[in-house]
Amino acid sequence: MSAPTYRLLLKGAFVVLPPVLLVGALLGAAALDFEFWGLLCPPGMLAEEQCRSEVLDGVGRDVRRRSEAKAAVVWALIDGHLTLFEAAARVRDLDRASPNFQWSEFRRFFKGDSDEERHCREVIRHVWAQLPEDSPKTQELLRRLEAELRDALDHGTLRLPEPRCPAGSDPS
Numbered sequence: 001m002s003a004p005t006y007r008l009l010l011k012g013a014f015v016v017l018p019p020v021l022l023v024g025a026l027l028g029a030a031a032l033d034f035e036f037w038g039l040l041c042p043p044g045m046l047a048e049e050q051c052r053s054e055v056l057d058g059v060g061r062d063v064r065r066r067s068e069a070k071a072a073v074v075w076a077l078i079d080g081h082l083t084l085f086e087a088a089a090r091v092r093d094l095d096r097a098s099p100n101f102q103w104s105e106f107r108r109f110f111k112g113d114s115d116e117e118r119h120c121r122e123v124i125r126h127v128w129a130q131l132p133e134d135s136p137k138t139q140e141l142l143r144r145l146e147a148e149l150r151d152a153l154d155h156g157t158l159r160l161p162e163p164r165c166p167a168g169s170d171p172s
Helices: 005-033 036-040 045-078 084-097 105-110 115-130 136-155
Strands: none
Touching: 045 084, 045 115, 084 115, 084 136, 105 115, 115 136
16 A cells, blocks of 8 residues: 555544544433533533423413414314304413413403403404405305404493313313
């Protein structure tokens, strides 16, 4: 083997060897269930971050579950299976059942004199978001829902039905 080829191989080894060793060490540490990243964090910080990550994952699952359930309620309203007030009550019950629900943000975002009114406005907003905005059917449905809410507010009769079963339990 000539000297230039030998030097080229040696240089190549110095370029390739460090990343290969690092990847091997990481894979070996993972295979041995060795908390490699714990070496880079102050004591306790990794456990705190893992705990925070688990809490945030739980909050995310809760938000997704409630969002999917609210969408089903809104579609039941759109399809004529629920009234505005029944839909708002179901959405309210979903929010009440969540330990992560941010009532202050809800009250800041949805205007109204009561949470009942705010939940009705939330449902109307979801209807608006689900249907094509330029559709005559959408416009008619939104006008009807707003009129129902306005009528109940004008007459002081806005009362949402109470849950048929305890919050968080399966009604089926």
